[in-house]
Amino acid sequence: MKIFLLLPAFFVSITATFVSYEGNKVYQLHPKNEAHVNFIASYSEHAHFDFWSQPRILGLTTTVMVHPESQDQFVQALFKEQIPFNILIENVESVIQAERTRHSQLSKLDRGRISFTEYHRLDEIQAYLQQLSEDYPDIVEFTLFQSTYDANALSLVKIGQRTVDRPVIFIECGIHAREWIAPATCLYIIQELVENEDNRNMIENVDWYIIPVVNPDGYEYSHTTERLWRKTRLPNPGSTCVGVDGNRNFDYHWMEEGGASSNPCSETYAGVAAFDQSETIGVRDVASEYSAQTRLFLSIHSYGQYILYPWGYTSESPDNVDELQELAEQIEAAIAGVNGTRYTIGTTYNVLYAASGISPDWAKGSLGIDLSYTIELPGGGQYGFDLPASRISDVVAETFEGIKAAHSYIENNVSKANK
Ligand SMILES: *[C@@H]1O[C@H](CO)[C@@H](O)[C@H](O)[C@H]1NC(C)=O
Ligand SMILES: CC(=O)N[C@H]1CO[C@H](CO)[C@@H](O)[C@@H]1O
Ligand SMILES: [Zn+2]
DSSP states (O other): OGGGGGSOHHHHHHHHTOOOOTTOEEEEEOOOSHHHHHHHHTTTTOTTEEEEEOOOSTTSOEEEEEOHHHHHHHHHHHHHHTOOEEEEESOHHHHHHHHHHHHHTSOOOOTTOOOSSSOOOHHHHHHHHHHHHHHOTTTEEEEEEEEOTTSOEEEEEEESOOOTTSOEEEEEEOSSTTOTHHHHHHHHHHHHHHHOGGGGGGGTSOEEEEESOSOHHHHHHHHHTOTTOOSOOOBOTTOSOBOOOGGGOSSSSTTOTTSSBOOTTSTTBOOSSTTOSHHHHHHHHHHHHTTTTEEEEEEEEESSSEEEESOSSOSSOOTTHHHHHHHHHHHHHHHHHHHOOOOEEEEHHHHTOOOOSOHHHHHHHTTOOSEEEEEEEOOOGGGOSSOOGGGHHHHHHHHHHHHHHHHHHHHHTGGGGOO
């Protein structure tokens, strides 16, 4: 058809360069004992294995995408080790293509608007935030404050009265590019705080500082080229592998053994030095500037339904473990109250795995923000890495109930903020 010849060249080349996941299968594993967990963990750094959810607690399932060349060997090993499993996704590429097709058929929203029935591109997100700050100048401030390798920028949204003496809730979403539900959740929180009059009480006594897309380069790249991209997009000197795991790049027990990788090709590559990526520098600068006021630090990820608190680098519990646990339980109960979605609560190290240089460890350990958490949102189940777009609105809405519970807790402890 002639019309296709009229498409601009960049459109053709972008669509033609999607990385394919043809033949990749996703397995759900049900380890029954410590030996099973350790056996599964032995694949962690293998290039053909991409772990989507890897709890160490028995009774929870592990989800891993496996390259076609390693599937036979892997399945044989699972039988030999007697680790029960099932196939969650027969062919990852079909799932991704189905979502891509559905997305391409959607009608475009007006500029400056967003919805929760699709995942938005960076320019749509930033146009919405810009519009919001123009529509609600008294309560919203929007800035682009940190440029990145691919010439994108980090957005900072400040909501509330934005004065120096108020407690702050700090939220960062999307440091891992492929976890699209994370930026969607930050956007929903922003929309509810600003556009929903019923939530005015939530900004009366507390300010909200939110970075909705911490890894804009990776986020765009996961839309245009490689759906399951996780890291930043800065080339690594001396390596053909690109990018750093932003959530191993924070300067608190950075690059400690077992909790991050020094291999530039690993998905958990920590970088050459702590804070050597624009993205983590951005989070560091904002979080540090307001650390004295910040009562709660949230890092939003997917997936697995976990509410995790420090530490990631050690199995030891933090000094205020009781309070961390109590607030996590309040958040969990509020989310579960909507539609029964249950989260597992505990320290990152004890629920998942050793992870060093992660942002909540740094927020607590270096900045002294005592209530610091990772929230791993629900995942795609049989649909793929992230939720299908049709499930976004349910998940962001139930998660917001957890955010309300967190807000109540912080507000009721407001006297503690008088520093
Ligand atoms: C509630 O959970 C059920 C079962 O998991 C699901 O099918 C339904 O879509 C959910 N509804 C909402 C509003 O989240
Ligand atoms: C009302 C409320 O949530 N208060 C909490 C304030 O913080 C202390 C710990 O320092 C909690 O024990 C309270 O429950
Ligand atoms: Zn993540």
